[in-house]
Structure formats: C-alpha cells, structure tokens
Amino acid sequence: MPLVSMNEFLPRAKANKFAVGQFNMNNLEFAQAIVDAAIEENAPFIYGVSEGALKYMGIEFTVAMARAAAEKSGLPIALHLDHGSSFEVAMKCIRAGFSSVMFDGSHYGLEENIALTKEVVKAARAMGVSVEGELGTIGGVEDDLSVDEEDATLAKPDEAIRFYEETGVDCLAIAVGTAHGMYKGEPKIHYDIIQKVADAIPVPVVLHGGSGVPDEAIRQSILAGVGKINVNTENQVACTNTIREVLGGNAEIIDPRKYLTPARKAMQAVVQEKIRLFGSSNQA
Secondary structure: OOOOOHHHOHHHHHHHOOOEEEEEOOOHHHHHHHHHHHHHHOOOEEEEEEHHHHHHHOHHHHHHHHHHHHHHHOOOEEEEEEEEOOHHHHHHHHHHOOOEEEEOOOOOOHHHHHHHHHHHHHHHHHOOOEEEEEEOEOEEEEOOEEEOHHHOEOOOHHHHHHHHHHHOOOEEEEOOOOEEOOOOOOOOOOHHHHHHHHHHOOOOEEEOOOOOOOHHHHHHHHHHOEEEEEEOHHHHHHHHHHHHHHHHHOOOOOOHHHHHHHHHHHHHHHHHHHHHHHOOOOOO
C-alpha cells in the first residue's frame, strides 16, 4: 500500500472519537518498532519526522523506510514533516515523497502565520498532500528549539477558528497546556479550548506533547475533539533506558543487534499501549 495523506483517516477519527498516533521516526529501529506495533493493533498511524531527524537520517532513506513499512504492513500510513519551518522545507519533503507536512508558523503573528500557512496549503493540496498548522506556543524542547514554560501561550479559540477558516488546514495543533518532552508535574490541559475549537471546525485538533500525559487526560482530550496525538519522548526514553540496561549488564557486548533488538521491542510495547489508549486499534 502506498503512503497516504492524513485525510485517509483523520476525518473518521474525529467523527468516531478516536485519535491517530503520530510516532516520530528517528532511525531504522524506531521505524520498525512503530510499524510492528501498528500491525499487531491493525491501526493507522503517522510517521512524524522533524527537520533534525531528516538531517540525521537523510531524506531519501527516510522516505524509503516509510514506503517499505507501508508495503510490508498494508496499513494506511502517512509520512509527515513535523514542525516544518518554511515553505521551502515543506516543498522539499513533498517532492521527496512525503504524504503530509506541517508548517509551524506559531512563532509569527497571527496574520503572517495565516498568510504563510495558506501558501503551503495551496501547494500541498495540488499534490494530494495533507497539511497541519499550529497556533499558540507549545512549551518544552523539540529538536534544538526550546520554549520556556513562561513563554508558552495558550491558543485563543476565536483566533484558531479564524486560522482554520482562512487556511483550510487538514488538522490544527493548538497550544492547550501540553509541552514537548517529559513532564516534571502533571500538565493542565484546557479541555474548554479544545472543545470550543473542535466544535467550530470540521477537522481534528492535534495534541502535541503527548508523552507522559496521564491516560485519563488523553481520553478527555479525545472526547473534546482531539483526533491526532504526537508521541516521541516516551519512545526515546524506552530505547535509551533499554540500551543502558543491556550494556550495563554486559560490558562485553559489541554487536549493536544485541542491544538494539531489545530497544526496538521496548518501543513497540510503548506504541501498542498508546494505540490502544487512543482507541485506534482495528481502525485501519
């Protein structure tokens, strides 16, 4: 099965009150763990790829891995640029074979964010590629970008509704109290903002910073209108902790397969748990 746009499953996710997971691809083991989990759960999913990951893996290898996963699994899989910084980066990914892109103009003023996002939507739509936009500033660390908690700003529902109406994005990430990375305390999610925006627009709201959010908060967010949830840090933690444990138990190991195989299994377990929590099992 070829890679698909997020429109293959996101409208159904919103209508049926489940969420599709975006799980970030950082190398081959991440790609394998994610698709193996989705096969077990018969679930659609999104490979998220940040610009930092693109530089690390190379765009050709990234697309080839995602296409191999789609062919192997027969599942609806979107390959999605995560937090794209410019029109040029989005177009580079589309030309390379990405089926979905995000343009993150949240650090611009509302007018400029709308204008720049509209350009990406116009070009992407002509290629059958879905687009995610973002409004408000989400705290935490994403690649080399860091936003302090005091600098994070919640999205304003009226601005989010206008943003959708003027850009026509296929899903909309709004700042509602989550953050990239793991939480030191429990996040305070503003379900009222999710509900107001989700009730007024036909496309799903996106929840960034899904790692470490309590299960009940995830469920409430989905009921309020979230249809896409991003997870990366929990997989990174599972991978790294497993490698440390394996190597710590046997200093003689030099074969990467001896520690990457259990790391891959640990990540698969995380992804399967998230898929079940999001309600996307058997939704392929």
